[in-house]
Amino acid sequence: xxxxxxxxxYGALGVKKxxxxxxxxxxxxxxxxxxxxxxxxxxxxxxxxxxxxxEANDVLSAEKKRKIYDQVGFYSDxxxxxxxxxxxRGGGGGYGAPGGGAGGGVPFDFGGFDFSGFQGGSRAQRxxxxxxxGSFKDIFSGMFGxxxxxxxxxxxxGTDLEYQVEIDFWTAxxxxxxxxxxxxxxxxxxxxxxxxxxxSMECPECHGSGQVTQMGGRMKFNIQCPRCGGSGKVQNACSxxxxxxxxxxxxxxxxxxxxxxxxxxxxxxAGKGNAGTEGAAAGDLYLIIKVGGHKLFHRSGDDIHMSxxxxxxxxxxxxxxxxxxxxxxxxxxxxxxxxIPPGTQTGQKLRMREKGVVSATR
Numbered sequence: 363x364x365x366x367x368x369x370x371x372y373g374a375l376g377v378k379k380x381x382x383x384x385x386x387x388x389x390x391x392x393x394x395x396x397x398x399x400x401x402x403x404x405x406x407x408x409x410x411x412x413x414x415x416x417e418a419n420d421v422l423s424a425e426k427k428r429k430i431y432d433q434v435g436f437y438s439d440x441x442x443x444x445x446x447x448x449x450x451r452g453g454g455g456g457y458g459a460p461g462g463g464a465g466g467g468v469p470f471d472f473g474g475f476d477f478s479g480f481q482g483g484s485r486a487q488r489x490x491x492x493x494x495x496g497s498f499k500d501i502f503s504g505m506f507g508x509x510x511x512x513x514x515x516x517x518x519x520g521t522d523l524e525y526q527v528e529i530d531f532w533t534a535x536x537x538x539x540x541x542x543x544x545x546x547x548x549x550x551x552x553x554x555x556x557x558x559x560x561x562s563m564e565c566p567e568c569h570g571s572g573q574v575t576q577m578g579g580r581m582k583f584n585i586q587c588p589r590c591g592g593s594g595k596v597q598n599a600c601s602x603x604x605x606x607x608x609x610x611x612x613x614x615x616x617x618x619x620x621x622x623x624x625x626x627x628x629x630x631x632a633g634k635g636n637a638g639t640e641g642a643a644a645g646d647l648y649l650i651i652k653v654g655g656h657k658l659f660h661r662s663g664d665d666i667h668m669s670x671x672x673x674x675x676x677x678x679x680x681x682x683x684x685x686x687x688x689x690x691x692x693x694x695x696x697x698x699x700x701x702i703p704p705g706t707q708t709g710q711k712l713r714m715r716e717k718g719v720v721s722a723t724r
Contacts, residue, residue, distance in 0.1 A: 368435055371418035379432070383423065390419040390444060395524060400545060517642035518607070520547065523635045524648045531656040532693050535719055539620035544615055544647070547636035549610040553600035555639040557607035559596050565590035607639035617649070622664065622722035625653040657693070659688060664719040672702055680704035687717050 368656040372379050375389040393415045395401070402408035402472025403693055421427045421437045431437040531541055549555040568587035572594040576583045586592040599605030617631060628648055653661075660667045681702045689696030700714060 369418070371422050371431065374414050374418040375422065377483065384417065386422050390415060390423070391522075391524060404411045416554070422713075435672070443613040455696035504670075508638055517640040519642045520608075520636040520645035522645040524647060524650065526650045528654065529623070530654045531659070531661075533619055533624045534625070534651070534653040535621065535661075535688050537623070538619050539616060540619055542615045542649075543612055544634075545610060545612050546647075548611050548613075548636070549637040549639070550600060550603035550607055550609050552602035553607065554605045555637065557600055557603065557605045557639060559600045562595040562597055565594055565596045568594060570594040608637050609685055615647075619651075620722040622720045623651055623653070624663070624722065625651065625661075627651045658686060661719065664721050666718050670700070674707070676702050677703065677706045677708075680706070685714075687714070688719065689717070 372381070375381075375386060375393065377385055377389050381389070394412065397408045397412040399409050399412060421431050427437050430441055434441065440614075443457060443574065523544065523546055525542065525544055527540060527542055529538075533540065534537075550557075551560050565572075565587060567589040568574050572587055572590065572592040573584045574587045576585050587594070590596045600607075603609050604674075615631075615634070615697045617629070628650055631647040631649065633644045634647035637644045658668055666688055668686070670683070672681070672683065675681075676683065682699050683702060684697050686695040687698045689698070698717060700712065702712070706712075
């Protein structure tokens with residue numbers, strides 16, 4: 363991420379600037395479920411929205427990235443924390459502001475400063491040189507917005523995935539095995555998640571020096587090379603994963619549903635989310651269970667409700683009748699005897715102990 367466009371990441375996720383990490387994570391997951399490409403196939407607007415919230419989550423969910431974004435108003439991999447703090451202390455004003463410039467910890471080399479334009483020349487030229495004019499703005503824009511080649515990112519943990527799974531009434535009651543096909547990121551088989559292949563070579567941008575010269579008007583700065591990160595060496599991005607370290611694959615998944623699983627229950631499968639890079643841990647897969655209904659039985663928590671027709675004589679004098687229960691086998695209901703007390707009224711509730719659902723939390 364090397365964009366210096368002023369983007370409202372908090373607004374994109376619909377959270378306040380003081381939002382906690384947990385609030386940011388929940389907001390992203392809620393929006394991701396709504397705009398995910400799998401949920402909106404062929405919808406370009408949803409795809410762009412998903413990219414927008416993913417970018418916002420990438421910055422705001424990482425403590426260091428969020429700190430830089432809060433300090434300077436945007437995030438770039440080319441800004442280190444010391445630069446961001448110095449820039450913030452100077453009120454965003456750069457050179458000459460309190461805490462900014464050469465005395466504020468900003469890692470610029472002023473050894474290449476060209477003062478030749480400060481003497482002579484036209485009045486307009488001197489005004490631009492002495493007052494810096496728009497030159498400083500151009501310099502900072504160039505330094506922070508410049509796009510280079512791939513820089514070492516370090517291990518990146520995989521992100522979580524969330525899918526909704528529909529199961530029938532009897533599978534939720536009695537348990538069973540369910541199958542699902544998911545789309546997830548797996549570690550690239552070519553580069554093993556490193557994003558680069560082959561040995562190191564001299565950086566073509568700085569020719570191995572680790573620094574490049576940035577010009578702005580009549581001023582000249584030597585800054586860290588954005589392409590190699592100051593190392594003077596670069597590696598080729600992996601062609602299989604385009605330097606991402608991961609590839610997207612569809613994968614069949616088989617998992618067990620516990621007896622008594624409820625509608626809306628969230629099941630976590632550790633390590634079944636997107637793969638991490640450079641050996642980092644994979645994310646988790648969360649399955650949201652959607653349970654189908656039944657024409658006879660109505661479930662409320664772990665209780666089962668049903669309506670039983672009885673004759674006038676049975677209700678008035680009392681009787682013992684056979685009623686269906688969930689105790690059967692497979693997709694078949696069981697049978698149990700219910701005692702109808704004399705004088706039973708229409709709509710009266712009768713209870714049969716231990717004929718409900720076995721709790722999945724036991």
